[in-house]
Amino acid sequence: MDVFNVIDCDGKKIRDKEVIDYIQQRLETDASFAPSLRSSVGVMPTEEHTSIEFTGTDRPGLFSEVCAVLADLHCNVVNAEIWTHNDRAAAVVHVTDHSTGYAIKDPKRLSTIKELLFNVLRGYDDFRKAKTSLSPPGIMNRERRLHQIMFDDRDYERVEKAVGRVEDKSSRPQVTVLNIEKDYTVITMRSKDRPKLLFDIVCTLTDMQYVVFHGMVNTGRTEAYQEFYIRHVDGLPISSEAERERVIQCLEAAIERRASEGLELELCTEDRVGLLSDITRIFRENSLSIKRAEISTIGGKVKDTFYVTDVTGNPVDPKIIDSIRRQIGHTKLQVKRSTILAPKPPKETTTGFFLGNFFKARTFQTFKLIRSYS
Template sequence: MDDEYSKFVRRMNPPRVVIDNDTCEDATVIQVDSVNKHGILLDVVQVLAEVNLIITKAYISSDGVWFMDVFNVIDQNGKKIRDRDIINYIQMRLESNASFVPSMRDSVGVMPSEEHTSIELSGTDRPGLLSEMCAVLADLHCNVVNAEIWTHNARAAAVVHVTDDSTGCAIKDLNRLTTIKELLCNVLRGNSELKAAKMTLATPGVTNRDRRLHQLMFADRDYEKVERAELQRIEDKGSRPHVTALDCSQKDYTVVTMRSKDRPKLLFDIICTLTDMQYVVFHGMVNTGRMEAYQVKINSF
């Protein structure tokens, strides 16, 4: 009953997006007001990341019921956003309230669509893994349209879009999809005795590729410390982010402060991580200098 009531409230109060090029001298200001729901901050930041905008400042505020964010953004050339197509896309995506964040899935999934088949993989990283995966797909007459692969702490995750080499379209034959999954599972397993690969036939849906890679790596527990000496790396401590977490038990929240070298999609990556860990950002501030980002977030448990 509560869930239906929440849906009713959101329908009665659709998101409102204001994009302002006049208030700030050197950035476009995007303000989003909406009824609060879990994952809404990630939805907003994801849309800005999709059009390659750089967030220079952000103010995040939520009282538990209502959500208001203000972002100062620039394009890749450091200019305000003047392209009407980009402005219309942002408003359409955010005001439609149709952002979709898929649930966690197992380590190998195959998602068919009309244009291509999306293959999601995660497992133990090793030299030659990508080459073996591509060789299997080539032998099965699959054409790789595009692919993105992440590795961290000896774990690997990939999202690969393939088509049938003969038709140029998605692969719909279930027997062939099963064969693809079985062979890729064998490649992922290799000679490793660590974690057996699992396979699922994923439910079709709209998926942001970076978001899925975050989910795949998190589900594969890539954040766990690697104990084996041969896998440990010597890192430059001066270049590592500085993160502190202060527990405010009287107010039932944690203050997380991070200072690091700035880079594209930094805020997106942070919000993905907090969302996957089931934290909710109630209030936050983001400020970037010429090369450094300073972020403060207050999260509820």
């Protein structure tokens, strides 16, 4: 039995019956859904859009160049999710044909789109091969797919930072992997709390072919503490130091990928052809770097969220933001918040957490997994 204590995005109890019914319906529907191929996870046929996936070396202006190519090819971006991590970039983009408003089906045109995007992503000195793929028209969980794409791209491998950029290791999540019982490996994680953190971790464990048997998650005002008892699908716990290090790296990456780095900007306006290309071009011309983005279009209106820094990864000059808002429109582009200078949570030893769960239970909202075989 799995027990979840959940709240909505505003931290309040969920009382909307439609939301509760929807959650129940999805859980009952997906309970027996166990796809055998990773590439088929969450994919269902539709005629609404064409899905484009890509990975490449991150650089300032990359997403702007991608949007410009799509606009030139008469593709309208209706939904997209873009993540960057460890100098790698990945995206799942849903596009439609400008003239029809539906998925693009012409094989020759699809081949041209793939080729031109590959040329943009390849850049000039990409030491890893860029990848683009055009999925059959379908509905997929973009976030689920992005975890798979970045995992396959090995973004969890640490790279040397550019000169002048110092990595703050104290802000990285703390992950420990211990074999304290012969039948299970115990994983403990401590990080800043955020929406969808548990989803990101479970996706990664699943992609790495591990099964969660027991677990507990405690969340406070700013932090999350997680503890899982896992085994590999072959029934064995983690058995080597190399495997242990790989699990730690992959879980750190899973936590960091969706971390909201930078200044959050929200664009709300009427949709039009080439809008995203124009917005990202303005960002690029003002030396902004997009660290993460969520693009959505509903009923002819766009609601896009961008997390931006300057090209060196530092906070953006407020004067530049004011200039950009004047170009786009103050009512259309809103400044939400900045996460670069957010206060760091107090330090705590892993041992203290591992042995202290029972003492924290009264001060944290608690979620428990009991005998979970998902």
